[in-house]
Amino acid sequence: MDRLSGLDASFLYLETPAQLMHVCAVMVLDPATMTAPYSFDHLQDEIERRVCDVPAFTRKIRGVPLGLDHPVWVRDKNFDIERHVHRLALPSPGGYRELVDLCSHLAAQPLDRSRPLWEMWVIEGYRPDDEEDERVVVFAKMHHATVDGVSGANLISHLCALEPDAEPIGDGEPLRHPRDPGKRELLGRAVLGTAALPVTLAKVIRPSVQLVTKTIERAREGTAMAAPFSAPRTSFNGTITAHRRIALSDMSLDEIREIKKATGTTVNDVVLTIAGGALRAYLDERGELPSSSLLATVPVSVRGSSRRESGANKVSALFTKLGTDLDDPLERLGKLAERNRNAKDHHNAISADALQDWAEFAAPRTFGLAVRTYANLRLAEKHPVVHNLVISNVPGPPVPLYFMGARIAALYPLGPVFHGAGLNITVMSNAGEVHVGVIACRESMPDADALARHFPAELERLRKAVSGGSRAGAR
Template identity: 80%
Template structure:
């Protein structure tokens, strides 16, 4: 039996018909590198062969009776690849606009919880260079956040990829055993024992949490604390969301990002956040919505290397950071973000790597889900101060070209979930010299993400020019 961690299960409880908790990825493939001509049947069979012995792809959720404990993973003994890998074709002319519209529609659909929580759509007929250009194949993948976080999701996709067109898939190490299906009595017994031991667990996590509060107050007085939640200005994408999604993508030159990083003595993440801050500033200014104070972003942080936990798909924490949208000069914005990020990292490092996971164990299935639905139905996100404006994730990707079923990956763009109160998510991922930017938003909050995405390359160019001539 493979019990879900509290953090993994929380993503199930957070899900509503409007707040969909899956993560997505768009891969643009060049089929000309395949040793045999592309066919959907061959690709589907190849995926089936590679995922069938991977528990993450073949397990499904089983609830504990009476909701006494977090759900467990069990093997789907009737796993059928045809229920997970589907085929679609873009309408003519098959350009970027048609692709984004289709991907947004697919991102708006919930996953079926009676089956393993992932789907892949093979999309044919994509012509990014116009009707007369070469055709590309696109894969749109959805996996529930209860199954993966950013790092583990990238690793799982890597299992379907190879370093050469005809090479075997990348080896991810020792294979994990498939979870067994426990009986009802065992589930109830374990749930009762777990419930009885929660007071002891609570006592164990209360002391370090109280110490953290004291240290945070001290940091705040010294001006070295990370940015505080509930201090964000309200924008058009900070309210109650719907199930409709809108998507935009862009590519940045990773070498240019590294050049700016080296010239300014900052980090890649500092540069990415600066570019994002500049793009958001330009987008809001175009709409006459630019607030006087800076936008506040939640930045997920992987704690996979420092966590003491050996189970659970999600090993993440988060920090809050100001994006400097109130600063016009890009170098000044970069300096501010770099300094604040240093303080935020120091503050974050003082927090136990497992703190979020420890507290998530107390998320009661019924109570948590009811609270989320009540919060959405009463539109409370529009009544209290804004917690944060958006989520920005930076996921490290492979630095070398990869091949998916023999087709070269030209773009690999991840997309995270959006939340009530923060209907915008920006995720960037590096791959083979590029930084791919994926923007997903509630369509009613941001109908045209391209109006934001198109500012990313321009802001990087502006930052690069300023770094060349600081004067």
């Protein structure tokens, strides 16, 4: 029996009609590399062949009687690929605007919880604005209860290959399908688990108290990560609706690495600096730039240090200020690098399983009711802003990958947005490119492209600033 971890289940409890907890990806495919001419039927058949024995694609959730424990995964005995892989065509002229409008609509639709929590929309007729050849786009959705950033990237290995005619990278891995338990077993395990909660609570309280003490000491020394509830309010920090806006952008990974090497920073430092500059430019254009820096939550994978074997989500998070109060991109990079070093040291002092341990106490009914009450009373607009947005940097494949034989020309990740933080920026590398996915609540950010277009411009500003600084240093 595969019980959802508390953190996995929390993404189910957090979900409301407006706050959807699935992650998405926009995959732009070049069908010219396929060994046979593209057809939707063949593509659908190939996807079915590759996922039918992969538990992450064929399992569904089953609730525990009386909601006494987190749900369990069971195999969907009626799995039907036609309920998961769908076909659409873009309206004329089939350019970027038509694509992001359609993807924004699809991102705003909830997943059906009676089936495995994923779906793909194969979109035909896409003609990139700067190219003549037609592309096929796959818009993929998977619930956050099933994947985090790293495990989602790993799932791609079951669908992609290193050559157009090769078998998927994930073939040959041992797979275990979840067992379907009876009601009595579910109820019995739930009762035992509930009885053990006081003991579990005692185990997590002590290290948490020690963490608070150490955090206070770090704050006095000026080496603590940025504190939540210290963010300035912006137009995307309020109660969200179910409507979404998506925008996509591209940058050169080589240029980012050159900046990293020249400044002695990290790729993540550079990416966050560019994001800070893009947000500064966007808010300044609207006359909304706050005097203090925006605060971002940055998810961090703890797969290498977690003691837990189960659970799809193995993440923690750190808070970092993005330097939106600084106009000079080089100065912003220096400040961000220093803050990130402190934040990483602070984060490393926290147990890798702290978030997962506390998530075990998320009660299904109580948690869901609290989220709905929070949204209905619009409390996100009445207390200090916890954080302004979420920014994720997911490492992607260093070489080209082929999806059912079609080369993945671009892969844009998209995360969820929350009440109080209606903007998510996710960045992923792919064969020498860096693809940026921006998703926002439509009412909070009606024109997401107004933000996305600043990413390549800010990369160029930073590159020129670094180059100028290097020449000045050489003189």
